[in-house]
Amino acid sequence: MSDDRIPPAVELIERGELDYICCECLAERTIARESLDRARDPAKGFTPTLLERMRAILPPATARGVRIVSNMGAANPRGAARAVLDAAPGWGCPETSCAVVLGDDVAETIRRMPELRLMEDGAPLESLLGRMAAANAYLGADVIAAALDTGAPVVLTGRVADPALFLGPMLHAFGWAYDAWDKLAAGTLAGHMLECTGQLTGGCFADPGKKDVADLAGLGYPFVDVTPDGAITLGKTPGSGGRLDAATCTEQILYEMHDPTAYITPDCVLDITGVTFRQEAADRVAVLGARARPRTDTYKVVVGYFDGYIGSGEMGYAGPNAVARAELAAEVVRERLRRQGFTYSEMRCDLIGLTSLHGSGGGAKPEPYEVRLRIAARTDSKRAAEAVGAEIRALHMQGPGMAGGGINLGAREVLAVKSVLLPRHLVHPEILLETPR
Amino acid sequence: MSLRVYDLGHARAGDKGNTSNISVTAYDQAGWEVLRRELTAARVAAAFAHLTAGPVRRYELPGLRALNFVIEGALGGGVTRSLAIDPHGKALSALMLTIPLPEGTPG
Numbered sequence: 032m033s034d035d036r037i038p039p040a041v042e043l044i045e046r047g048e049l050d051y052i053c054c055e056c057l058a059e060r061t062i063a064r065e066s067l068d069r070a071r072d073p074a075k076g077f078t079p080t081l082l083e084r085m086r087a088i089l090p091p092a093t094a095r096g097v098r099i100v101s102n103m104g105a106a107n108p109r110g111a112a113r114a115v116l117d118a119a120p121g122w123g124c125p126e127t128s129c130a131v132v133l134g135d136d137v138a139e140t141i142r143r144m145p146e147l148r149l150m151e152d153g154a155p156l157e158s159l160l161g162r163m164a165a166a167n168a169y170l171g172a173d174v175i176a177a178a179l180d181t182g183a184p185v186v187l188t189g190r191v192a193d194p195a196l197f198l199g200p201m202l203h204a205f206g207w208a209y210d211a212w213d214k215l216a217a218g219t220l221a222g223h224m225l226e227c228t229g230q231l232t233g234g235c236f237a238d239p240g241k242k243d244v245a246d247l248a249g250l251g252y253p254f255v256d257v258t259p260d261g262a263i264t265l266g267k268t269p270g271s272g273g274r275l276d277a278a279t280c281t282e283q284i285l286y287e288m289h290d291p292t293a294y295i296t297p298d299c300v301l302d303i304t305g306v307t308f309r310q311e312a313a314d315r316v317a318v319l320g321a322r323a324r325p326r327t328d329t330y331k332v333v334v335g336y337f338d339g340y341i342g343s344g345e346m347g348y349a350g351p352n353a354v355a356r357a358e359l360a361a362e363v364v365r366e367r368l369r370r371q372g373f374t375y376s377e378m379r380c381d382l383i384g385l386t387s388l389h390g391s392g393g394g395a396k397p398e399p400y401e402v403r404l405r406i407a408a409r410t411d412s413k414r415a416a417e418a419v420g421a422e423i424r425a426l427h428m429q430g431p432g433m434a435g436g437g438i439n440l441g442a443r444e445v446l447a448v449k450s451v452l453l454p455r456h457l458v459h460p461e462i463l464l465e466t467p468r
Numbered sequence: 469m470s471l472r473v474y475d476l477g478h479a480r481a482g483d484k485g486n487t488s489n490i491s492v493t494a495y496d497q498a499g500w501e502v503l504r505r506e507l508t509a510a511r512v513a514a515a516f517a518h519l520t521a522g523p524v525r526r527y528e529l530p531g532l533r534a535l536n537f538v539i540e541g542a543l544g545g546g547v548t549r550s551l552a553i554d555p556h557g558k559a560l561s562a563l564m565l566t567i568p569l570p571e572g573t574p575g
């Protein structure tokens with residue numbers, strides 16, 4: 032994941048006896064932001080942490096013959112490859128070459144197809160085209176396998192389906208075809224479970240006294256052993272912290288899953304309803320029973336578009352009557368913004384400590400000793416967005432009494448995403464081999 | 469304290485667009501039987517009613533002793549544009565665990 036910590040990846044390479052390491056680093060909207068970077072500077076547009084990550088993992092991977100597959104190419108996989116190849120000699124890896132996967136950028140193709148329907152609400156794509164920042168198809172494992180076929184030790188892609196990053200090396204190593212449904216199912220499921228790294232091995236899990244995780248600070252990353260006939264067994268870095276068992280696996284198999292009979296990827300339609308986990312040994316789990324149906328005839332395309340600004344800020348209140356003072360402060364900020372003529376399509380006032388995460392749900396709540404007021408508002412005007420945080424900062428001096436710790440979180444431009452389906456024959460993936468200059 | 473989902477199972481939330489999915493996994497077979505019978509889509513929809521009008525769909529995975537709830541509209545317009553402090557709704561799994569369940573012997 033894009034926020035993944037780097038040291039556990041290095042430990043996994045050093046101690047996991049790997050053949051491949053796959054690094055999934057693109058959230059839904061990040062590629063749109065990186066497309067804007069590329070527009071400003073054609074050498075940019077890849078994941079900003081690319082060089083930091085590659086500097087850490089390329090030398091140990093090269094020393095052990097571990098091949099790297101990653102979507103850190105983002106909006107500029109070729110530029111990413113050039114940046115890595117230019118830096119690699121300085122890291123002691125002068126022989127590195129990179130296979131680059133292109134073709135996920137379909138912005139120009141869909142610009143000519145305003146009649147496409149958005150998957151979220153059925154509206155025509157036309158409604159977003161004037162504000163579109165990027166459009167990228169989720170490519171499949173077939174192109175990653177083709178990139179590995181070049182022999183390059185590093186594969187850098189833009190948008191690919193997360194599980195495909197992991198299925199690609201299996202297709203390459205075992206020559207699985209697109210009618211070997213049980214194998215594609217097993218490989219896709221393994222990818223789905225590994226793509227969030229530590230979430231499979233005890234991250235996002237611990238609840239002290241109820242669900243304990245040993246040495247969470249030393250959380251290890253997972254790997255999968257795959258046999259040519261598609262048997263998959265999960266493991267994690269030997270000697271690392273965390274846990275890997277049916278409980279962690281069950282939480283992660285359902286992560287971001289909707290209908291468990293139809294998890295749609297570019298490679299197959301996965302059905303996990305027959306899956307069971309079998310603990311083979313400590314931190315070793317066999318995954319049985321994945322099934323799949325043929326892939327669909329479309330690619331999912333994520334469309335990034337500009338969607339105005341969000342302005343926000345926070346202020347703290349504690350002690351007697353803290354909640355009432357925070358509520359008064361919220362009213363004052365709303366009224367001051369209104370009197371200056373600013374308008375917002377949506378405004379949200381949270382009391383952190385009381386309602387910020389679950390809203391008013393979760394049953395009756397005792398009054399907390401301290402609360403933090405947070406206000407966020409959406410508007411098409413950058414000035415109106417900036418005014419929100421400024422008014423919150425002013426509460427120190429001109430709001431209810433005894434306020435502290437105010438912060439103006441400023442205004443940010445919103446890059447939102449929606450999706451369309453694009454017929455496969457309109458997408459043309461390409462492989463390029465980049466070698467040292 | 470009366471029986472809650474928290475006593476019988478654990479939960480994780482995922483996000484896609486404006487839809488949250490929250491799984492509930494039973495700690496044991498007895499807990500699974502209660503969750504399967506009592507943690508209905510309607511009960512979950514009621515607990516999330518202040519956040520979304522739904523709909524809420526429920527899927528059963530008996531082989532994993534888990535339920536998967538797909539809750540539409542729960543993420544304040546979607547991860548990329550939400551005004552919420554937790555736009556992914558990662559913490560909504562804990563709201564699922566607060567849901568009270570009727571006590572009584574299974575079967």
